[in-house]
Amino acid sequence: MDVHGTSALVTGGASGLGAATARRLAAAGAHVVVVDLNEELGTSFAAEIGGTFAHADVTDSDAVGRALDAAEAVAPLRALVHCAGRGGTVRLVNRDGSPGDLDLYTDLVRINLVGTFNVLRLAAARMAANEPVDGERGVCVLTASVAAWEGQVGQIPYASAKAGVVGMTLVAARDLATKNIRVNTIAPGVFDTPILARFSQEIRDGLGGQVPNPARLGQPDEFAMLAQQIVENPYLNGETIRLDGAIRMAPR
Numbered sequence: 001m002d003v004h005g006t007s008a009l010v011t012g013g014a015s016g017l018g019a020a021t022a023r024r025l026a027a028a029g030a031h032v033v034v035v036d037l038n039e040e041l042g043t044s045f046a047a048e049i050g051g052t053f054a055h056a057d058v059t060d061s062d063a064v065g066r067a068l069d070a071a072e073a074v075a076p077l078r079a080l081v082h083c084a085g086r087g088g089t090v091r092l093v094n095r096d097g098s099p100g101d102l103d104l105y106t107d108l109v110r111i112n113l114v115g116t117f118n119v120l121r122l123a124a125a126r127m128a129a130n131e132p133v134d135g136e137r138g139v140c141v142l143t144a145s146v147a148a149w150e151g152q153v154g155q156i157p158y159a160s161a162k163a164g165v166v167g168m169t170l171v172a173a174r175d176l177a178t179k180n181i182r183v184n185t186i187a188p189g190v191f192d193t194p195i196l197a198r199f200s201q202e203i204r205d206g207l208g209g210q211v212p213n214p215a216r217l218g219q220p221d222e223f224a225m226l227a228q229q230i231v232e233n234p235y236l237n238g239e240t241i242r243l244d245g246a247i248r249m250a251p252r
Contacts, residue, residue: 001139001182001231003079004029007071008231011035011058011119012084014042016193017143020220021081021227023049028228030079033071035064058084058115064122076130079231080123080140085112085161087195089154105157112161116142120172120183128179136234137180141227142169144187144240150249162187166240173238182237184230189244191218211245218243 008025012018013034022032022045032051036042039055046053052074054067071077088108092100120140127138144165151159165185173183190196190207196217208216226243230236 006078007031007075008079009033010081014038014045017220017223018083020224024224024228031074035067058119068126077126078138081227082119083143087158090157108157109161113164127181139182139231141230142185144185146189146244153252169240170238185240187242189247211247
């Protein structure tokens with residue numbers, strides 16, 4: 001898919017993996033709609049890359065619909081890169097012996113998994129109305145995590161949700177095959193994002209040192225490079241690709 005002269009929607013697009021991807025797609029000639037909850041950061045970043053900011057919770061169908069409207073007001077929507085999500089800690093049995101927090105578990109699965117389905121279904125419906133270009137109407141890139149396979153203690157809601165994203169990828173690609181829309185997922189390992197910026201350099205270095213090769217944290221632009229290649233490579237479909245330097249996460 002050549003994104004030049006098209007629109008692309010990037011959720012979680014104001015920082016981290018999403019911002020790096022939005023920057024690459026904009027440089028390739030796409031009009032990027034940056035979807036995020038951080039209005040101040042999102043507005044300034046969208047202006048920097050010549051795109052549009054849309055404030056939206058990914059589980060809010062009306063808000064996502066308005067973001068898609070903003071994209072289609074400029075050019076046909078041909079690409080989605082869905083990076084929005086968040087983590088949180090839930091134990092099955094707390095230290096005081098009480099059961100884990102069901103409300104937090106439900107909320108995290110809703111954001112990370114239901115939100116992914118919501119954005120995917122709404123974007124795919126818009127793409128399905130496009131005229132095919134070189135046999136394609138659109139391409140969707142989702143974000144999972146290595147936690148889908150090796151979730152650490154306390155990550156049970158996040159791991160559950162990301163495993164769900166992995167599980168939906170091939171099914172979604174098959175579902176949308178008749179619409180000429182591709183679906184792929186990236187499962188990143190430990191990346192140098194604003195989430196990790198809260199930790200000390202010692203902790204960050206320790207996380208990077210767990211990666212076999214290269215022994216460092218991943219850079220957001222390395223995620224963006226893969227996202228762009230998925231968008232551009234017309235034969236890449238139905239795959240979940242680990243981008244993790246060969247790491248396999250320990251239990252803790």
